[in-house]
Amino acid sequence: MARQKILLIGANGQVGHALQTALAPLGELVCLTRAQLDLATLPTSDAVPEALLEQVQSCHPTVIVNASAYTAVDRAESEPQLADLLNARVPGWLATLADQLGACLVHYSTDYVFDGTKPGPYVESDPTHPQSVYGRTKLQGEQAVAFACSRHLIFRTSWVLSAQGANFLKTMLKLGQERDALTIVSDQVGAPTTAELIAEVTAQVLTTMLNGPASAQDPRWGTYHLVASGETNWFAYAQYVFKNARAQGWPLKVTADAIKPIATADYPVAARRPLNSRLDTTKLRQTFELELPAWQSGVDQVLSALKAG
Ligand SMILES: NC(=O)c1ccc[n+]([C@@H]2O[C@H](COP(=O)([O-])OP(=O)(O)OC[C@H]3O[C@@H](n4cnc5c(N)ncnc54)[C@H](OP(=O)(O)O)[C@@H]3O)[C@@H](O)[C@H]2O)c1
Numbered sequence: 001m002a003r004q005k006i007l008l009i010g011a012n013g014q015v016g017h018a019l020q021t022a023l024a025p026l027g028e029l030v031c032l033t034r035a036q037l038d039l040a041t042l043p044t045s046d047a048v049p050e051a052l053l054e055q056v057q058s059c060h061p062t063v064i065v066n067a068s069a070y071t072a073v074d075r076a077e078s079e080p081q082l083a084d085l086l087n088a089r090v091p092g093w094l095a096t097l098a099d100q101l102g103a104c105l106v107h108y109s110t111d112y113v114f115d116g117t118k119p120g121p122y123v124e125s126d127p128t129h130p131q132s133v134y135g136r137t138k139l140q141g142e143q144a145v146a147f148a149c150s151r152h153l154i155f156r157t158s159w160v161l162s163a164q165g166a167n168f169l170k171t172m173l174k175l176g177q178e179r180d181a182l183t184i185v186s187d188q189v190g191a192p193t194t195a196e197l198i199a200e201v202t203a204q205v206l207t208t209m210l211n212g213p214a215s216a217q218d219p220r221w222g223t224y225h226l227v228a229s230g231e232t233n234w235f236a237y238a239q240y241v242f243k244n245a246r247a248q249g250w251p252l253k254v255t256a257d258a259i260k261p262i263a264t265a266d267y268p269v270a271a272r273r274p275l276n277s278r279l280d281t282t283k284l285r286q287t288f289e290l291e292l293p294a295w296q297s298g299v300d301q302v303l304s305a306l307k308a309g
Contacts, residue, residue, distance in 0.1 A: 002062075003026075004210060005027060009067065013067050014160050014162040016031075018196045026210075027062075032055055039068060042089075044081075052094075053097065063104055063105075064094055064097070064106070065105075069108065074269050077133050087141045088137045091142075095146075104221075108198070109142050110138050111156060111157075112134055113129075123282070123283070142223065154222070157279075159277070160194070161194055163302050163305040168234065169241055169302055183259075183261075183267075184235040184259060186263070188275050189278055191231050191232070192232065193228045193298065201284070201290060209221070226279075227281060229293060229295065239259060241303070242256065248304075248307050
């Protein structure tokens with residue numbers, strides 16, 4: 001594979017941070033963070049804003065990877081314009097620029113594009129029906145990417161965790177050290193997926209795509225579900241975290257008996273979540289001959305990384 005020039009946007013997020021390591025062997029990596037360009041300041045024009053155009057064109061990327069997003073799911077309900085800018089418009093502009101430059105674009109999306117009413121795991125072609133501003137704007141971002149740039153990869157993932165950044169596992173560890181008792185939602189089902197797994201699979205898929213001719217007509221460009229194997233719910237996930245954290249010697253205040261399951265309906269939040277977040281990964285595994293590890297191994301890795309400091 002020829003050495004690539006990769007522009008990574010959102011390099012300080014959970015996935016972005018892991019991508020810095022995973023993408024480094026593929027070529028020259030240029031990171032664009034909020035410090036260089038605050039995406040929230042871009043005008044909401046149809047044309048690509050000058051500030052973004054300059055940053056991207058000056059890099060001359062062969063690959064653009066967009067790990068930036070507005071990920072505050074509940075806050076998005078009261079900041080729909082900002083969520084729309086970050087999650088829908090920016091990906092569309094990046095896709096336009098990638099197409100103009102002959103680059104390919106990697107983008108990330110979410111299980112929240114679905115409404116969660118399907119009885120089984122969702123496949124890529126299932127009808128979307130987002131229930132929140134976050135889900136709707138992420139879906140619009142997917143559509144804008146697919147419309148503007150044929151050579152795109154969109155990875156839908158769920159329940160991201162890593163030692164870097166904010167996530168459910170880190171919130172549980174903090175609360176478990178502060179509180180005697182906790183109630184945790186038990187009727188939302190999905191797969192905790194590490195940022196490191198997402199980044200490693202991204203690098204593997206990109207390597208495969210860029211090794212061959214991979215023309216714009218190559219049917220392997222497109223949308224894939226990328227989550228760890230297996231499934232759980234938030235309550236069982238938290239129990240797993242506490243059991244292993246206790247074994248590792250974390251100073252937990254909460255006892256196993258003092259963690260209680262509750263229903264989503266009894267935990268009011270601003271944004272509606274899908275009860276079924278299960279994503280079928282057959283297309284990704286078969287197309288790229290990949291194996292995806294069990295979610296528990298990712299949780300173990302993040303706990304160990306946090307313990308090691
Ligand atoms: N987290 C999840 O559970 C989850 C689940 C499903 C899908 N996803 C998707 O996976 C992708 C990566 O998520 P993540 O968990 O890595 O998100 P994250 O940790 O919240 O990172 C988001 C990144 O976007 C950047 N960003 C946000 N607003 C910005 C702005 N105004 N200007 C410039 N940069 C800005 C952040 O910069 P700063 O570091 O400066 O804040 C950060 O680098 C996203 O597409 C997300 O929708 C995430």
